[in-house]
Amino acid sequence: MHRECLRQLDDILSRHDKNRSALIPVIQEAQELFGYxxxxxxLKVAAHLGVPASAVxxxxxxxxxxxxxxxxxxxxxVCQGTACHVRGGRSVLEAVxxxxxxxxxxxxxxQKFTLERVACVGSCSLAPVVLVDEKILGGMTPDKVSRLTKASTVKERMRGRAFKIKMVFKIPAAHTALFKETPAHAGKPMPQPAFYSAIGQKQL
Structure with a gap:
């Protein structure tokens, strides 16, 4: 996979001019490709743009x-802004x-979790605050840190959970002849069904 990404990086580089002004856009695309x-x-970016590797x-x-x-x-x-800091943000970070x-x-x-220490996240009223992806967990304490892994685990389970739905189909009148009497049922009344049910699955 890594080799394939390097090959795709060549395609990215070919779309940019060979000058220093393209450095940030190129490494932004490179990070989107590799994840880091x-x-x-x-080194490939430096060689293509003709700039020192140290500059990149x-x-x-x-x-x-x-x-x-x-x-x-x-x-x-883990937020370490002023509000979070004075309300115990440092001890929360240590617990995480x-x-x-x-x-x-x-x-x-x-490769499941990456820990980051960040400045204010704009939720000071909930301090101390921890974010798991985009989920905000406010009023955090060292004892509540176990909620971090639970929050992400629930998210993964919900994404992969399957549930059953009931679908009802109405049979067109033209097809009701399929349910008419046969010799085996001669002389016996046979109901004309108007509906039938099927069970399907939908993946979240």
């Missing part, structure tokens, strides 16, 4: 939007670090 910015990708690395590490390590399927963001076994900017070995 691996060393091989940064400098841009990738300067902006918070870029990542040099793989991201997990779920991003856990302990539960996940990783520090800010790191990803769990199973």
């Amino acid at each position: 910015l691996p060393r091989e990708a940064l 690395y400098g841009v990738a590490t300067f902006y918070a939007q870029f990542y040099l390590t793989p991201r997990g399927r779920h991003r856990v963001k 670090k302990k539960q996940l076994g990783v520090g800010p900017g790191e990803t769990t070995p199973d």
